[in-house]
Amino acid sequence: MLIGYARVSTADQDLTPQIEALKQAGCERLYSDKASGAKVNRPGLAEAIAYARSGDVLVVWKLDRLGRTMKGLVDLSADLDEKGIGLRSITDGIDTSGTAGRLVFNILAAMAQMERELVRERTTAALAVARRKGRFGGRKTMMTEERRNAATKLLKTEMSSREIARAIGVSISTFYRHFPAR
Structure with missing residues (x-):
């Protein structure tokens, strides 16, 4: 059985495009969360995994819907593998039921982790520059002297x-x- 999982980061975002893609991929059951990918506790993902049985496949629209850290993605993939549950990413073209799919999964998981670390590094550097210029948060005011x-x-x-x-x-x-x- 194909079990779909969709996630968006905030309550304002729309799950519809992901859910439609999961239905088109043939998913019979769908679970979702509106929570950050960095959060470990995601009830929809936990329900999807609890429902899945050996031979089932957890399907996501894109790998980053499962998580943001390499360790988290690799650990989740290993847990699914132990239970005999496959993992498929529609957009990334990954299917961990084969050797090549597992290799691609690990490469993309490393890339997701690297992207997150690069964002963190750029943010930290920009904040340091702002502090040196005497700014401690927020945008520069439009009201100049x-x-x-x-x-x-x-x-x-x-x-x-x-x-x-x-x-x-x-x-x-x-x-x-x-x-x-005034």
């Missing part, structure tokens, strides 16, 4: 707050954040 000075001068005129915001090139909410009394 020049804009603040121009707004202060324009506040002495008959212009409305909306007109001043437009004239100095900021949104009205940014203007009010810096000039709340």
Whole structure:
């Protein structure tokens, strides 16, 4: 039996494209989660694995729907293999029932882990640069010193707050954040 598993990272995201692909692949049972792939506790995945029997195949739309770490993916694949359950990824073209499929699975799992580590490294480096520049979070403000000075001068005129915001090139909410009394 083919057992489908779909996952999105947040509640705002839509499972429909994955579920449709799993149905087209012939999955008879479908399970899903709306949770980060980095989370170990995913009830839908646990139910899918608990339901599966030897000879069944767990089918996912893409390998990263199962998890983000190489260790997690390899451990899951090994657990499934011990139970006689295959693993198939529609998009990645992986089927662990054969030697070549297991090799490709391990290569892609390593790539997923590497991608996650690269994102973490880039984020850490960008935060370090921002700290050196005196920024400690969030986006750089649009209200520069020049804009603040121009707004202060324009506040002495008959212009409305909306007109001043437009004239100095900021949104009205940014203007009010810096000039709340207006």
